[in-house]
Amino acid sequence: MQPATELGLLHLSPCWDVVVVGAGPAGALAAHGLAIRGLRVLLVEQRLFPRWKVCGACLSPQALAALEAAGLPDLVASQGGLSLERLQLGVAGLVSPIAMGAGRVLSRCRLDQALLEAASAAGATVLMGTRAVLGAAATGLEPDREVVLQKGTARRSVSAKVVLIAAGLSHRAIDDKAGISTSIEPRSRFGAGCVLSGEAAALPPGVLQMAVGRSGYVGMVRVESGEINLACAFDQGMLRSAGGASLLCQKILAEAGFATLPGLKEADWQLTAALSRRTIPLAGHRLLLLGDAAGYVEPFTGEGMGWALTSALAALPLVMRSMEQWDGAIEKEWRRLHHRWVTSQQRSCRALAVVLRHPKISLGLHRLAGGFPSVTSSMIGMLQRPSIPYSRA
Numbered sequence: 001m002q003p004a005t006e007l008g009l010l011h012l013s014p015c016w017d018v019v020v021v022g023a024g025p026a027g028a029l030a031a032h033g034l035a036i037r038g039l040r041v042l043l044v045e046q047r048l049f050p051r052w053k054v055c056g057a058c059l060s061p062q063a064l065a066a067l068e069a070a071g072l073p074d075l076v077a078s079q080g081g082l083s084l085e086r087l088q089l090g091v092a093g094l095v096s097p098i099a100m101g102a103g104r105v106l107s108r109c110r111l112d113q114a115l116l117e118a119a120s121a122a123g124a125t126v127l128m129g130t131r132a133v134l135g136a137a138a139t140g141l142e143p144d145r146e147v148v149l150q151k152g153t154a155r156r157s158v159s160a161k162v163v164l165i166a167a168g169l170s171h172r173a174i175d176d177k178a179g180i181s182t183s184i185e186p187r188s189r190f191g192a193g194c195v196l197s198g199e200a201a202a203l204p205p206g207v208l209q210m211a212v213g214r215s216g217y218v219g220m221v222r223v224e225s226g227e228i229n230l231a232c233a234f235d236q237g238m239l240r241s242a243g244g245a246s247l248l249c250q251k252i253l254a255e256a257g258f259a260t261l262p263g264l265k266e267a268d269w270q271l272t273a274a275l276s277r278r279t280i281p282l283a284g285h286r287l288l289l290l291g292d293a294a295g296y297v298e299p300f301t302g303e304g305m306g307w308a309l310t311s312a313l314a315a316l317p318l319v320m321r322s323m324e325q326w327d328g329a330i331e332k333e334w335r336r337l338h339h340r341w342v343t344s345q346q347r348s349c350r351a352l353a354v355v356l357r358h359p360k361i362s363l364g365l366h367r368l369a370g371g372f373p374s375v376t377s378s379m380i381g382m383l384q385r386p387s388i389p390y391s392r393a
């Protein structure tokens with residue numbers, strides 16, 4: 001898995017069964033599943049791994065079930081993933097403990113690297129440090145779809161029977177002419193995050209601390225290295241008026257009833273694009289969108305990776321079918337499958353995101369959590385009940 005060199009790009013085969021753009025959980029798991037099934041897969045990633053990414057690093061039971069169905073049941077444990085046992089929810093100065101289901105915590109550096117290695121071991125060709133942009137839909141005698149690869153000043157086109165766009169929240173993989181548009185939901189929050197040293201908080205392993213404030217929320221958890229992973233969703237206006245991510249984070253922690261953390265100001269904060277969004281259409285000629293690239297809802301319930309991995313699994317049979325022939329029915333079927341396995345699951349999270357913006361309602365929910373922890377635990381369990389397209393690849 002060397003970074004692509006300009007020479008490497010020139011020597012790359014021009015024709016592939018599948019090109020997957022983006023090696024996050026959606027892209028890497030799709031590449032793994034298709035390579036195992038004998039397809040010639042090129043997985044292209046613009047960054048070099050291991051890399052950190054803004055994410056709460058909590059794997060839901062859904063995410064773990066998807067990995068198991070893909071034949072990778074031990075991947076998280078083998079990387080040192082910790083059990084996620086308890087949520088400490090802080091709202092308006094009140095902090096309540098809530099028992100969690102069977103989730104795990106693993107840093108994105110480790111998880112994404114391990115998934116990439118699994119895809120490579122399954123036979124996928126991996127190009128790192130290379131940006132891919134979807135090319136025009138071919139017509140007439142050239143039925144394949146073009147992808148333009150860029151590394152430094154080198155450019156190279158390859159073609160594939162199917163292209164999977166799994167590029168996360170980035171718009172850069174699809175140019176404006178492709179006829180795919182993303183609408184950002186009004187008042188969508190923005191993601192932000194950083195890593196703090198292990199001494200920054202007295203947070204035991206296995207505990208997710210979630211601070212809910214008027215202008216967003218902050219989730220923090222200790223990862224396998226002992227460091228503290230912070231992931232936040234912020235109102236954009238407040239991010240500006242508070243004077244930046246570290247100050248807004250401090251404000252939300254204080255409002256919620258948690259102690260402030262040393263090192264927030266000096267930390268290397270990363271911001272994301274707007275979070276809540278819908279993309280239309282989810283498929284085009286020889287093209288499917290997966291994971292966050294197909295639409296996302298703000299991360300309060302921590303299920304984005306579960307949706308991303310599930311969408312990768314759901315796409316596999318369709319991609320296999322499309323090796324024979326592509327027809328419009330595949331695009332329609334992907335919209336149906338994506339709705340069944342992802343969009344319908346996102347509804348409850350979308351509703352929760354709206355509720356959390358109303359301080360009185362979220363305080364009411366919080367009192368419910370404090371007074372009836374078992375009810376809240378089972379509500380969380382309901383949101384997190386795993387459901388996967390099929391068992392064991």
Ligand SMILES: Cc1cc2nc3c(=O)[nH]c(=O)nc-3n(C[C@H](O)[C@H](O)[C@H](O)COP(=O)(O)OP(=O)(O)OC[C@H]3O[C@@H](n4cnc5c(N)ncnc54)[C@H](O)[C@@H]3O)c2cc1C
Nearest residue numbers: 022024025026046056058132167168191291292302304305
């Ligand atoms: C604040 C916050 C907290 C979160 N907490 C959690 C949580 O605790 N649990 C959870 O399950 N989910 C969480 N999520 C959501 C989770 O991070 C995403 O849903 C998940 O990463 C989606 O995976 P993906 O594979 O679709 O995209 P990504 O993980 O974003 O991967 C996309 C990859 O594509 C690459 N790429 C982009 N453009 C190109 C291009 N043109 N060419 C080549 N490569 C490209 C990127 O570099 C990236 O590596 C959180 C998100 C945020 C913002």
